[in-house]
Amino acid sequence: xxxxxxxxxxxxxxxxxxxxxxxxxxxxxxxxxxxxxxxxxxxxxxxxxxxxxxxxxxxxxxxxxxxxxxxxxxxxxxxxxxxxxxxxxxxxxxxxxxxxxxxxxxxxxxxxxxxxxxxxxxxxxxxxxxxxxxxxxxxxxxxxxxxxxxxxxxxxxxxxxxxxxxxxxxx
Numbered sequence: 001x002x003x004x005x006x007x008x009x010x011x012x013x014x015x016x017x018x019x020x021x022x023x024x025x026x027x028x029x030x031x032x033x034x035x036x037x038x039x040x041x042x043x044x045x046x047x048x049x050x051x052x053x054x055x056x057x058x059x060x061x062x063x064x065x066x067x068x069x070x071x072x073x074x075x076x077x078x079x080x081x082x083x084x085x086x087x088x089x090x091x092x093x094x095x096x097x098x099x100x101x102x103x104x105x106x107x108x109x110x111x112x113x114x115x116x117x118x119x120x121x122x123x124x125x126x127x128x129x130x131x132x133x134x135x136x137x138x139x140x141x142x143x144x145x146x147x148x149x150x151x152x153x154x155x156x157x158x159x160x161x162x163x164x165x166x167x168x169x170x171x
Contacts, residue, residue, distance in 0.1 A: 064165035067146030072102045074109035076118040078153040080162060086149065088118055105148035110134050113152075140167045 024030070075088040091108055095101045102108055109118075116122050116132030123129060135152035141159035143149050148167070151158050159166040 061160055061163075061165050063168040064142040064146075065168045066105070066142055066148045068143075069102050069147075071145075071147045072105040072108050073143060073147060073149040074112050074118055075149055075151045076120075078151050078155070078158050078162065086162070090147075102148065105140055105150050106138055109138065109150035141165065142167055 071090055071092050073086060073088060073090045075086050077087050079087070081087055089112065091112060092102055093108070112118055113132050113134040116129045119129075119132045121130075122132075137152070137154040139151045139153050139156065139158050141149045141151055141162065141164035143164060149164055151162065151164075155161070157166075
């Protein structure tokens, strides 16, 4: 064999390279990766759009009146639990007719804070608990059922952040 017979002609070499490049470009794994990246991109855009819409909806929630005066929700923190519920407790005062009533939601929750009921260390089975500390600022919001919710926060827009209606002025 002579050395010149082992060399490939340049046209054949170019055709082989073109064929390999075409195969790499159309490789199934590459196409799958490109599809995954597109799905992730469009999915992220969709989640972002939903988040913006939900935030805008919460921010545009109109103030509401307390229509359910039988119950007040005293939130222990200005946040929602992982399951969407609100941390804290609900209370009412029994009237002579036996029905519950709440005349002043802030006063009711202040009393619960003073008694330590909303503190993390509160033990309902203990004979006595140390007194609690009342947060400096409390905001009143309106729950979906029309009852008042008192939230410990200096932020006046905490109701919208929690997905609750702010209390209408004058209530």
